[in-house]
Amino acid sequence: MDKVLNITTEFTSGLQLLFGNVKKxxxxxxxxxxxxxxxxxxxxxxxxxxxxxxxxxLFLKGNTVRxxxxxxxxxxxxxxxxxxxxxxxxxxxxxxxxxLHGG
Amino acid sequence: xxxxxxxxxxxxxxxxxxxxxxxxxxxxVELNKKRALLKKKQKQCLTxxxxxxxxxxxxxxxxxxxxxxxxxxxxxxxxxxxxxxxxSSMYLASAGVGTIGLVDYDEVELSNLHRQxxxxxxxxxxxxVESGRLSxxxxxxxxxxxxHDAQLDGHNSLDIFKQxxxxxxxxxxxxxxxxINDTCVKAGKPLVSGSAIHxxxxxxxxxxxxxxxxxxxxxxxxxxxxxGNCATAGVLGPVPGVIGVLxxxxxxKIIVDHPNVLHNSLLIYDGGDCEFKxxxxxxVKRNECICTRNPDDITIxxxxxxxxxxxxxxxxxxxxxxxxxERITVLDLNELVSTKNPFLMIDVRKKVEYDMCHLPFxxxxxxxxxxxxxxxxxxxxxxxSFSNMTPNLITICRRxxxxxxxxxxxxxxxxxxxxxxxxxxxxxxxYEWSMQVDKDFPIY
Numbered sequence: 001m002d003k004v005l006n007i008t009t010e011f012t013s014g015l016q017l018l019f020g021n022v023k024k025x026x027x028x029x030x031x032x033x034x035x036x037x038x039x040x041x042x043x044x045x046x047x048x049x050x051x052x053x054x055x056x057x058l059f060l061k062g063n064t065v066r067x068x069x070x071x072x073x074x075x076x077x078x079x080x081x082x083x084x085x086x087x088x089x090x091x092x093x094x095x096x097x098x099x100l101h102g103g
Numbered sequence: 104x105x106x107x108x109x110x111x112x113x114x115x116x117x118x119x120x121x122x123x124x125x126x127x128x129x130x131x132v133e134l135n136k137k138r139a140l141l142k143k144k145q146k147q148c149l150t151x152x153x154x155x156x157x158x159x160x161x162x163x164x165x166x167x168x169x170x171x172x173x174x175x176x177x178x179x180x181x182x183x184x185x186x187x188x189x190x191s192s193m194y195l196a197s198a199g200v201g202t203i204g205l206v207d208y209d210e211v212e213l214s215n216l217h218r219q220x221x222x223x224x225x226x227x228x229x230x231x232v233e234s235g236r237l238s239x240x241x242x243x244x245x246x247x248x249x250x251h252d253a254q255l256d257g258h259n260s261l262d263i264f265k266q267x268x269x270x271x272x273x274x275x276x277x278x279x280x281x282x283i284n285d286t287c288v289k290a291g292k293p294l295v296s297g298s299a300i301h302x303x304x305x306x307x308x309x310x311x312x313x314x315x316x317x318x319x320x321x322x323x324x325x326x327x328x329x330x331g332n333c334a335t336a337g338v339l340g341p342v343p344g345v346i347g348v349l350x351x352x353x354x355x356k357i358i359v360d361h362p363n364v365l366h367n368s369l370l371i372y373d374g375g376d377c378e379f380k381x382x383x384x385x386x387v388k389r390n391e392c393i394c395t396r397n398p399d400d401i402t403i404x405x406x407x408x409x410x411x412x413x414x415x416x417x418x419x420x421x422x423x424x425x426x427x428x429e430r431i432t433v434l435d436l437n438e439l440v441s442t443k444n445p446f447l448m449i450d451v452r453k454k455v456e457y458d459m460c461h462l463p464f465x466x467x468x469x470x471x472x473x474x475x476x477x478x479x480x481x482x483x484x485x486x487x488s489f490s491n492m493t494p495n496l497i498t499i500c501r502r503x504x505x506x507x508x509x510x511x512x513x514x515x516x517x518x519x520x521x522x523x524x525x526x527x528x529x530x531x532x533x534y535e536w537s538m539q540v541d542k543d544f545p546i547y
Contacts, residue, residue, distance in 0.1 A: 012371060012380075013303045014331060023376070054474075058329055068325030070369065072382045077369075079385040097371060097382070099321065102300035102333045102417065103187040103275045103343060 003031040005090050009045065013098040015069070018059055020051040029088070038071065039063065039084035041094070059096075070097045146176055146201065153245075157199050170359035171199065177358045178202035180267035182255055182283055184235040185209075186333065186343030187273035187297045187350060189221040194351035196239040200358070202247045203239065204267055207231040208254035209416075214547065218340035254415060255279055257403040260286040269354050272296040273347065277330055278407045278415035284309065284317035288394045289401040295353050297346040300331050300338050302374035304346035307365060307384070308353055314366040315384060316394040324411040332417035342374045424507040431497070431527050433535045439495075440464065446495040447485055447523075451509040456501065460545040462536070470505045473512045479519065486522045496526040501547075503532040 009025045016023045029036050029044070042065065046056050058066065064084060065071060071078040072095040078086055088094075149171055154161065161171045177200050181188045184207040192203055209231050211222040226234040232250035239248050251263055255274075260282055264270060270292045272283045280296070287294040293311040298304065309316045349370070356364045367386040372379055388395050408414055431439075439446055450457055450465040457467040466485065472478045486494060496519070498509040506528035513519050513526050520526065529535070537544040 012373060013305065014301060014336075023373075066325065066329060067321065067323040068329055070320065070382065075381065076383045077385050079387075080383070095380070095382070097305075097369070098329070099325070100298040100300050100303060100305050101275070101277045101280060101330055102336070102338060103183055103185055103273050103298050103346075 005029040005036055005088055005092075007088060007091065008093045009049075010093065010095040012095060013100055015059070015096050015098045018050060018052045018055055025049055036088040037084060038073070038078060038086045038088065038094070041088060042084075065096065068099045070099060071095070072097065147172060149175070153199065160198065165356075165361060166359055173358050173360075174199050174355065175201045177269070178204065178267045179269045179271060179354055179358075180204040180206065180264060181271045181273055182206045182279065183273035183275060184219070184221065184231040185215065185273065185275060186218040186299060186338060186340070187347040188271070189219045189235070190344050190347030191271055191273060191297075191350040191354070192235060192239055193221060193242065194348055195354060196243045196246045196248075198351070198355060199243070200246065200355075202249060202267075204249040204251060204263070205232045205235050206251040206253065206255055206263065207235070208252065214334075218338060218343055220344075255282055256415065257282055257285075257405065257407060261290060261403055264290045264292055267292065269357050270294050271350050271354060273350065275332060275417040276413065276415055277324055277327075278411045278413060280317060281324070281411065282403070282407050282415070285393055285401065285403050288316050288318075289398050289403060291398060293357050295350045295357070297343075297350045299343035299346045300333055300336050302339055302342055304342050304372040304374070306346055306349050306353070306370040306372070307368065308357070309366070310394065311357065311364060311366045314386065315388055316392065319389040319392045319394065320384065322389060322392065327411070327413040330413065334417060334419065339374060342372070345372055345374070419502055420504075421502070422504045422507060424504075425510055425528060429510060429527050430507075430530050432530050433539050436497070436499075436529055436536070437540050439497075444495065445489050445492045446497050447489070448497040448499060449482075449509065451498055451500050451505050456547075459547065460533070462499070462533070462544075465499065470500075470509050470512070473509060479516060483518055483522065486519070493522065493524050496523045497529060498526070499529040499536075500532045502534050503528065503530050506532055 007027050007029060009027060010023055011019050012023060019025070042060060046060060050056060050059060060066060073081055073086060074093050149168065153171070157171050160166050161168060179195055179200055181192050181203065184192070184205050192205065195203055211226050211229050211231055211234050213227050215222060216224060221238040222231065222234045230252055232252050236248040236250050239246060253259055264286045270283065270287050272280060272294060274280060274283065284294065287310050294309040296309055296317065297306050308314065353365055367384050369382045369384055370379060371382065393401060414420065448465045450461050450467050451470040453469055454467060461467065468478055468482065496513065498506040500506040510526050510528045533544065534546060537546050
């Protein structure tokens with residue numbers, strides 16, 4: 001088994017503005033003592049790829065994403081998969097969607 | 104003088120009149136009953152004109168004669184006659200949906216027209232529901248358009264919703280979305296929910312055949328600063344167009360009982376990349392969510408605006424962050440300009456807005472850029488270029504909120520405060536300038 005994990009993250013529906021306007025990011029998660037979970041990934045994203053660091057609160061609240069953000073792993077809502085505790089697998093595609101209310 | 108005989112004749116005549124009137128009244132009741140029954144029977148079958156008009160969709164096995172009859176007897180409520188409500192109502196009226204209800208409290212504005220295609224230029228200033236009714240009846244005079252010229256709230260929503268089979272959320276704010284959801288859950292109505300902003304759109308169907316509701320996904324409202332609206336974030340017309348048309352499609356599918364209605368899924372449209380993505384949502388209702396309760400026990404009486412911390416519209420909200428003596432009016436500004444008082448004025452809007460329109464005596468530094476040391480040192484150079492005079496520093500923006508934030512930010516830096524007389528912002532910003540000083544200055 002590979003020691004590092006290769007994954008893709010996507011920030012859509014406006015969230016990309018916090019990430020230098022880049023929607024898709026190919027990431028290599030380094031080897032870690034504990035298995036990589038979505039809960040750990042959120043903070044890794046904040047420390048490593050969030051560009052607008054002052055505005056981290058538009059991404060996180062407490063130990064999870066702020067209200068209004070839907071997280072999907074391989075096009076499935078993370079609530080179907082154990083949300084923060086989901087163990088990330090190689091080649092996972094993790095999408096962060098900001099819910100829109102305009103019309 | 105009337106004779107005794109005349110009196111008797113009069114009495115007989117009066118009796119005759121009241122007897123006839125009563126008979127006519129009874130017959131009228133009977134006539135109205137028969138008219139209503141005829142209308143009902145006619146509604147349930149397709150006329151020769153119906154068959155001709157809707158033949159291209161009746162031919163589809165998904166619709167057929169039965170489906171078209173269902174459309175003809177169906178009623179759909181659309182909340183918001185804007186970017187989403189215009190396209191969805193157009194397609195539903197044209198498809199022959201019998202009754203369409205429109206809810207909106209607003210008037211048609213010039214800045215609506217690029218995306219709200221029901222409203223013609225000549226109808227700017229008209230009530231949106233009225234403009235919508237006229238346009239829809241021009242497209243299809245057989246459709247019964249019911250207008251609800253009201254701001255939807257927890258008190259009026261249930262009585263309105265009860266009259267309809269399917270509800271379309273085409274609103275533009277979070278507060279209204281919670282009201283619509285809770286009322287749909289209480290009244291047991293499927294909810295076709297769409298939203299659009301910028302180049303992005305989203306679509307899903309809630310509360311349909313046991314699916315989750317909006318609150319299952321969003322038990323806590325997101326904070327107001329994370330919610331964008333079309334007036335500040337902008338929106339490209341075809342984006343709500345796409346989502347509104349898809350809302351009409353899912354509504355038709357619900358009415359004809361199509362097996363593959365989009366529920367327990369969220370469709371995301373990225374107009375910039377021309378990509379659609381479908382996310383599978385949980386199909387398990389959230390513990391203790393409103394939709395797990397008995398409808399009789401649900402009341403729609405919470406303070407929704409307090410719950411969301413925002414208003415039930417997407418209109419501009421005026422903030423008061425500064426003290427009175429830290430602000431000037433547009434008339435003060437006009438005075439300063441004409442008396443050639445030395446001042447430096449910073450327009451803190453985005454560059455694209457500055458490019459649209461700006462006052463000639465301003466420089467453009469976006470609010471967020473004031474945090475950059477590099478930007479500030481350039482600003483200090485400008486301040487020092489006034490040589491032997493100490494200038495005043497004025498900030499301005501579109502409506503007077505960001506300009507207050509800019510004053511707060513600038514006052515953090517002594518290298519700036521030490522080199523100017525005072526720092527103030529302009530109340531009401533460029534909007535007020537246009538209203539009170541120069542009516543030719545564009546409003547957007």
